[in-house]
Amino acid sequence: MPPADACRDRPVRVAILDHTAELGGAELALTRLLDALDPALVDPVVVLFSSGPLEERIRLSGHQVVVVPLDPTVRDAARATGPVGAVGAAAATTGFLGRLVGALRRLDVDVLHSTSLKADLLAVPAAAALRLPLVWHVHDRIADDYLPARTVRALRTVARHVPYAVVANSEATAATLPGARRLTVANPGLSPDQVATVPRDRQPTGPPVVGMVGRLSPTKGQLVLVRAARRVVDARPDVRFRLLGAAAFGAHDYERELRDEIDRLGLAEVVELAGFVTDPRPQLDGLSVCVHASTVPEPFGQVVTEAMAWGVPVVATRGGGIDEIVRTHPVGTETGLLVAPNDEQALAEAILEVVEHPVEALARAARAHADVAGRFDAERGATGITGVWQSAASDPGWWRPRARGTRMVHTDSRQLTGPHEPS
Known part of the structure; x- marks a missing residue:
């Protein structure tokens, strides 16, 4: 990763996007990540596409959360069609993407960080509209035994070309994202x-x-x-x-x-x-x-x-x-x-x-x-992810298209998790 900008006079302002407010594994990991962040380095705000237990838990922990509602019928349809269907359904829903972009603009953030597959894809047009670096945090293996083949192809293609960086929750998940941009591994940590x-x-x-x-x-x-x-x-x-x-x-x-x-x-x-x-x-x-x-x-x-x-x-x-x-x-x-x-x-x-x-x-x-x-320590993972955000916020040229033939730079996962120790 490029070094963080030493001249920043404020913490990196990060909007963390999740399509659900249910308490799944990724959402519970998010709550621990928020608690482990150093407020001197990161100022996070969570943007959810629905209200629910996750919203309440984040608020009770003293963190900022904003809800930009996605029509429940769209969310239900998206569960059947997968993340790709979610993007199409949301795009067809009058006003959602506009409301999302408007909310993010008002929040005045430096980096977008999506933490579910549906949020990953829904964040793409928002990041493009705001010209903000997007970090994908992938908690699912992008493989045919876990997701529909069409979804696998779409996610892998986007991961190679669109996000500033991709964070995977394990080496196993990272292995299903060949060629992903600045691919790093940060395991969910224990508080x-x-x-x-x-x-x-x-x-x-x-x-x-x-x-x-x-x-x-x-x-x-x-x-x-x-x-x-x-x-x-x-x-x-x-x-x-x-x-x-x-x-x-x-x-x-x-x-x-x-x-x-x-x-x-x-x-x-x-x-x-x-x-x-x-x-x-x-x-x-x-x-x-x-x-x-x-x-x-x-x-x-x-x-x-x-x-x-x-x-x-x-x-x-x-x-x-x-x-x-x-x-x-x-x-x-x-x-x-x-x-x-x-x-x-x-x-x-x-x-x-x-x-x-x-x-x-x-x-x-x-x-x-x-x-x-x-x-598996929450602070260890938070430190690594903070480094990704600082790098994204400090790279003014990231948005420029890459020249043909330019080799992608990957960050060794050991920078985040330490030397890999086989089981």
């Missing part, structure tokens, strides 16, 4: 209050409880866990399961499917759908094991780092960012158990391994606690 003071030295009393934390969605794998639960309970009838999270982003049909499967397998007294919780830490205290069962490679895996930081043994599915978090070798340094996606038998066996061998499970959990507390 100090998410890290237990000391690792757990004993499992909770009472029957073992297996938990999963995350929105109800086919890609999160709750259905796989329920089917594995039948195998676990057949071997250990005392084990109970608690699924924390609510259906979001149009996944209510999946919730009904999940409830039907629980009934079909005779697990109504064993599996609890506990719904959304604002703070999962009290729930983590009661878990013997936290399961991550995504059916496709996860872009990062914040739930895994949160459980590890809280001292809870983890079982997770391989792939994507999870392989960067959970260490499985060499022998004696493992921080969790990994299984293949969509393998309910392997998942059941790993859960039983934790339940039936608590001493070994707690040793892995203690190593995980120390490991993630050192590697």
Whole structure:
């Protein structure tokens, strides 16, 4: 990255755009990023396209937030058509892009930073109209197993030519954005209050409880866990399961499917759908094991780092960012158990391994606690992203078209995250 302008007499004014006010993983990461920023260097304002829990949480944290409403019917249609459809639908909605540009102009910002795929694309015409540098913060793998092929092609093309810089939430996400401009990696960080003071030295009393934390969605794998639960309970009838999270982003049909499967397998007294919780830490205290069962490679895996930081043994599915978090070798340094996606038998066996061998499970959990507390720190990520914003605000020539054949400059992710340490 070019050096920040040493002559700036005020913090960089950054508008952070998100299309949703629901509390998804990227949104929770945003709240921690805001709290970790140095106000002497950055003056952030969050611009949401709807009102909701995220808006309230940001305000309560003392940060500025502005809502530029996008018609709910457009948002609902966009969920079916993806981010590309969102741009077309928003462009067809009288006044939205004009209101967005007007709001951003009044906010007098130096840099635009979009933090969801739909906001990434909707920010493009706004950045062009205002001639402001745009930073994309990508929290999703841009791959055919995660998004429609048309969307993948569009996002990769735009990422190579339009944003000033692209920030990815993991090496796995970065790998799906070949040629993206000034590509850097900044992992979602943990706030100090998410890290237990000391690792757990004993499992909770009472029957073992297996938990999963995350929105109800086919890609999160709750259905796989329920089917594995039948195998676990057949071997250990005392084990109970608690699924924390609510259906979001149009996944209510999946919730009904999940409830039907629980009934079909005779697990109504064993599996609890506990719904959304604002703070999962009290729930983590009661878990013997936290399961991550995504059916496709996860872009990062914040739930895994949160459980590890809280001292809870983890079982997770391989792939994507999870392989960067959970260490499985060499022998004696493992921080969790990994299984293949969509393998309910392997998942059941790993859960039983934790339940039936608590001493070994707690040793892995203690190593995980120390490991993630050192590697995934919110201030570390905030420092790296601040550098991207300072560079964007200090580069007056960025808006000029590149000459044909000019080689793109990429920032090594190690500038943000430190030396990459394979799992």
